[in-house]
Amino acid sequence: MTLPRDHRLRAGASFLALAAVFALSLSVPIPSPPDGGRESVMLEVSERLPGWSVERLERSWEGAYTVVTLCAGREVGFQFVPGHGLPARDAWIQPNDAFSRDRLRGVSDHWRHLVWYHDPALINTLSCDEEIAGSRHTSMETRPYD
Numbered sequence: 001m002t003l004p005r006d007h008r009l010r011a012g013a014s015f016l017a018l019a020a021v022f023a024l025s026l027s028v029p030i031p032s033p034p035d036g037g038r039e040s041v042m043l044e045v046s047e048r049l050p051g052w053s054v055e056r057l058e059r060s061w062e063g064a065y066t067v068v069t070l071c072a073g074r075e076v077g078f079q080f081v082p083g084h085g086l087p088a089r090d091a092w093i094q095p096n097d098a099f100s101r102d103r104l105r106g107v108s109d110h111w112r113h114l115v116w117y118h119d120p121a122l123i124n125t126l127s128c129d130e131e132i133a134g135s136r137h138t139s140m141e142t143r144p145y146d
Helices: 007-027 036-048 098-105 129-131
Strands: 053-059 064-069 074-082 091-095
Touching: 036 053, 036 064, 036 074, 064 129, 074 098, 091 098
Parallel strands: none
Antiparallel strands: 053 064, 064 074, 074 091
């Protein structure tokens, strides 16, 4: 096989080859090792938020996970950040919005910061059933007569 000697043909062929490699790189997924931390985060979330369905649990930055849970149409979203100044199995909780912050404040293991310890003395939970029962939309109004 002889290669074309014309520099324009070689430049065109290399450009097409480069474009083909680029297109292939966009369509082929990047391989990644199994994520053992995902299962531990799922276990921790199901223990702290019983009855809430985990809608999304994805790896985000520096070992952290993005978690979105749902209960009766209400969404609680937060970042689960293990380590970062805490022991390796403890995690910071960073809520996505004010509603999530209010709900996760009662589940925190620290009075001042939103933290989940791996082995707390007492596990605070936010049950989906309690969330539904305490809702002003599902409870009866205090006015018996209009």
